[in-house]
Amino acid sequence: MPGPLSQLKVLDFSTLLPGPYATMLLADMGADVLRVEAPDRLDLTRVMPPLEDGVSTAHTFLNRGKRSLSLDLKKEGSADVIKRLVKEHDVVIEQFRPGVMDRLGIGYDTLKAINPDLIYCAITGYGQTGPYKDRAGHDINYLSLAGVSSHCGRKESGPPPMGIQIADVAGGSHHAVMGVLAAVIHRQQTGEGQYIDISMTDAAFALNGMAGAAALAGGQEQKQESSMLNGGTFYDYYQTSDDRWISVGSLEPQFSGRLCDALDIPEMKSFALSQNPEHQQTIREALKAAFAQKTLKQWEEVFAGLDACVEPVLTITEAADHPQMKARDMVIEVAKGDGGFQKQIGHPIKFSATPCETHYAGRRLGADNGDL
Incomplete structure (x- = not known):
């Protein structure tokens, strides 16, 4: 059976982690994702070490199951290519700063006029409005501004630099996917497309959950090592004799x-x-x-x-080899362009009727130009 999103076509203008992770999840669930990349400004994940057979493992993971279109959006005629493609696509996901797509001649209003049913999702650090909308930032900045970092870590050492990108993935990627799928349901019911504004800082602020609810309702700010779950009790990590x-x-x-x-x-x-x-x-x-x-x-x-x-506390490779991860198919083998296979993290959602399937790892830049 095809994936649950096999009828969905997505144009992906995103880079680095948040947008590509979101569109990877959509591709895993069967969506036809066409990634549009600049030929002269490579996405850093294409060259980020470590490399396997000369290709970044970050790229082959984040862009698995997607087609690749190499296109300089600043070049004359490029906007016309996008306008032609958007006629047959359901969703646009982009990750530029506010106003960039408009300056390129392919902003929401322009594309909506061509395809009134279009669902357009913009992922940014701070959103499309507010005094920070044009400000640069990274995961650590979004978590800090959202209050998350203030109650994580130890009193003596301060907030921890996390090994995963919480605001990028749990904030930007996952909320983008939720927003897009909610908009798809709305369109099925009403025939109406819409614009989705995803701020990674907004999403990170929402992750405060119970601590946020307490602070806003009663002014009880959660400090480091002060609550049941953040180091204020024996709920914690402990070192063993072999320094694990x-x-x-x-x-x-x-x-x-x-x-x-x-x-x-x-x-x-x-x-x-x-x-x-x-x-x-x-x-x-x-x-x-x-x-x-x-x-x-x-x-x-x-x-x-x-x-x-x-x-x-396991390493990633130890976790991948754990019986629970194996039983859940959380490590899969994905076909590479050279005919071999690469081990990757599997899709975390399990469908009974329409299981996720990944046909190939991230492709070379412009691999599908000839087919479009």
């Missing part, structure tokens, strides 16, 4: 009880349930001392058959 780490999320009584028994510190059970900061510090020190007595592998063996919300 293990995560403890044993908040509920049945889980904390099993944790304390497994670590041979039954006297800590009442401390685990206490909201007294001193009690929490006491059990944290007890856990720190206990976990330092064995290696990560030894602790994995201890908790393998114990339902206590305790899991090892």
Whole structure:
């Protein structure tokens, strides 16, 4: 069966991570995605190390399942190419700063006049309105301005530089996909297309969730290491004797009880349930001392058959080899242009009737120019 979005055609003008990740998700779900790239200003993910067979692994992952059109949008006649293509496409996704597409002659109003049903999604750091709309930024800036960084990390060391791009992906990519699919449903019901304005900072601000709800309703700002989930309790990471780490999320009584028994510190059970900061510090020190007595592998063996919300901190390659990831098909083999295959992260959504399928890794620049 084709993917659930097999009838959707997407024109992708995005670069780097947020937009390409979003259109990759759409392509995995069956959408026909045509990526438009400048021939003289390569997307950095095409040349970003590490490389496999001379091609960036970031590019082959983020652009899998997409066709590639090499086109200089500043050149005379390029706008006409886009105007012709937009007649047969459902969605446009772009990631330029506000006003750039208009200056190129292919902004929303222009394309909507050609295709009134068009769904047009613009992803930017700060959105299409507001005093920051033309300001440059990156993931770390969006998280900072959105208040997320203020309650993450340690008091002594401050906010952590994350190994993943939270605002880019959880903010920009995922919200863009949700917005596009909601607009598709709206169009099916009304026949009306629309413009979608995605701000990665807006989306990051919305990720504050429970901490944000508390701060706005009661003025209770969450500080670093002050709440149940951000280091204010024994819900935390602990170092093992071989300098690895293990995560403890044993908040509920049945889980904390099993944790304390497994670590041979039954006297800590009442401390685990206490909201007294001193009690929490006491059990944290007890856990720190206990976990330092064995290696990560030894602790994995201890908790393998114990339902206590305790899991090892794995590397990406270790996670890929974990039985749970294998059972969920979270590592797949994707065909490369040279006839070989590349291991990649699989699609996280599982459909019973229309499973996702990836036919090929990211293609060379302009690989599909001759077909358009």
